[in-house]
Amino acid sequence: MVIRSLLISALLLACKAPWRTAAWDPTWESLDSRPLPAWYDEAKFGIFIHWGVFSVPAFDTAEWFWWVWKGGYDGPVKPSFQKFVEESEVKNFAYQxxxxxxxxxxxxxDEWAKIFKRAGAQYVVLTSKHHEGFCNWDSRNLHHTWNWNAMDVGPRRDLVGDLAKAVKNTTSAHTNQKLHFGLYHSLFEWFNPLYIEDMKNNFTTHNFAKHKLLYFA
Structure with a gap:
């Protein structure tokens, strides 16, 4: 319930869409009553892209690699994951x-956008941040994202901005509809020290929400 409450609060802060016509309460019932944008509800085909640091090992559960490898919070380490890392990486290798x-x-x-166009997609959704916390955009000015974003390490470019620009300049094939661009953004972060601290405090503290979620919002 604590995670659900955090998600509700953060989602409400992000729900300032132009089609919003009513106030929403911080409850699941209220959020579930929000209408879907017409273009999304009527779309027949869209593309969802999971892409992040987890794409490097690209092993088994893919985007859940880090969680399964470390056994979550209490579970045992999955032997096949540990073996994979031991055989492919140096000693004391860290997910980061x-x-x-x-x-x-x-x-x-631009090539991706052309492929989406030829495929007849009506929307494209890119993972801007999965549960691993790595930001696929230029988040260098945000608190607690130093050296864990696509501009500081890895690609050294704004992946979200790049694709947004390419997709928004493209219309889907066979129709006059614009190829809509959307983002999947996970508010939860498995091993964020602030969240771990709150969890150890039985959520009597809310530092993750105050200093990470609300800062993003």
Missing amino acids: DYAHRFTAQLWNP
Whole structure:
């Protein structure tokens, strides 16, 4: 329930869409009553892209690699994950070390947009930040994202901004509809020290929400 409450509060701060016509309360019932944008509700085909540091090992559960490898908070380490890391990386390897190899070397957003267009997609959604906390955009001016974003390490470029620009200049094939661009943004971060601290305090403290979630909002 604590995580759900954090998500509700942060989502409400982000719900300043132009089609909003009513005030929303910090409850699931209120959030569930929000209407979907017409273009999304009527779209027949869209593309969802999961891309991040987890794309480097690209092993088994992909974007959940870090969580499964470390056994979550209490679970045992999955042997196949530990074996994979031991056989492919140096001793004392840390998940953060993958970020240096997340270079997006063949990244060509304009080509991606053309492929989406030819495929007939009506919307494209990119993961801007998954539960690992790595930001795929230029977040250098945000608190607690130093050296864990696509501008400071890895690609050294704004992946979100690149694709947004390419997609917004493209219309979907066979229709006159604009190819809509959206983002998936995870508010939760598995191993963020602030969240771990709040959890150890039985959530009597709310430093993750105050200093990370609300700062983003």
